[in-house]
Amino acid sequence: MAFGLALALALPAHAAKPQRILSMNQCTDLLLLQLVPKARIAGVTYLARDGSAALFPGAADGVPVNYGTPEDIIKFRPDLILTGDFSLAVTRRLAHEVGAPLVEVKSTRTFDDVRQNLRQVGAAVGEPARAEALVRELDARLAGLAAQRPARPNRVVVWDGGATVPGSETFANQIIRTAGAVNIAAEPGGLYTGFDVERLLVARPDALLSAGGARPLLQNDEARHRVVRRLFAGRRIAYPEVAFNCGLPQSAKAAVDIRRQLDALPPGTAR
Known part of the structure; x- marks a missing residue:
């Protein structure tokens, strides 16, 4: 919140809102699309349409696409650039050359980070009131939970057949805890931890959180193994992957939806 307030105070009261905003990160895409009309967006990344389709279909339709490269800055000539917290030095240099402020939005691990990022981006694009409205929606959902x-x-685990799953220091774990569940892979201090099918069968969580195996990866074959299908029949809970990877107002809704699906689980455990 301190960054957003400082940015807002640094701008004159009559300062024009940026009209050609370029987002170069999927997470900033999804924040931007909720804060300003399409007419003020110069471009979003090629990942924006998939992300918005999972959360708010149609929001990215018709918006020009970039690929997160420094060349896109020259092409789109933005008056504001939004990126993640790993932007390249050449990106910073080109932003300076075209005279566009560069706002780096940090990766999310907590809902406090979501609030901070919403306020930061809201201040940068000239829409602090809209950002606060989204923060209130977020807080209302969290308060209800x-x-x-x-x-x-x-007891749950985010598992699609892979060898690694989100651990204690991930936003996914924060969402699971907010939903009132326990991430059994949350070992202290870990971002991701090993969790192969053998460990899954020993642990026997109450449910698996699954993005649905939309990507055709070999690791997803384990998720379709007959033993896994039998043990977890009726115990697979779908979640929108982008809401776990990006800190968004919809991340709180994901926690609400997980709670609802957990409450509807059949009696007993995966035995």
Whole structure:
């Protein structure tokens, strides 16, 4: 919040809102699309349409696409650039050359980060009131979850057949905890941890959180193994992957949806 406030105070009251905003990161794409009309967006990344289709279909339709390269800065000639927190030195240099402020939005690990990023981007694009409205929506959903904690937290793991799964220091783990569940892969201090099919069968979580195996990867074959299908029949909970990877207002909705699906699990465990 401090960055957003400082940026807002640094701008004159009469300063024009940026009209050619270029987003060079999928997460900033999805924040930007919720904060300003399409007419003020010079471009979003090629990943924006897939991300928006999962959360708010049609939001990115008709918006020009970039590929996150420094050359895109020259092509689009933006008056504001939004990136993640790993932008290249050449990106910073070209932004300076075209006279466009560069706003780097940090990766998300907590819902406090979501609030901070919303306010940061809202201030940069000249829409602090819209950002605050989205923060209020986020907080309302989180308050609803906190007010009704489950009597017995379900044991879950984010698992699509891969050898690694999100651990304790990930935003995915924060969403799971907010939903009132326990991420059994959340070992102290870990971003990602090994969790192969053998470990899954020993741990026997109450449910698997799955992005649906949309990508045709060999690792997804394990998720379709007959033993896994039998043990977790009716115990696979779908989640929007982009809401786990990016800190968005919809990340709170993902937690609400997970809670609802956990509450609807059949009695017993995956035994």
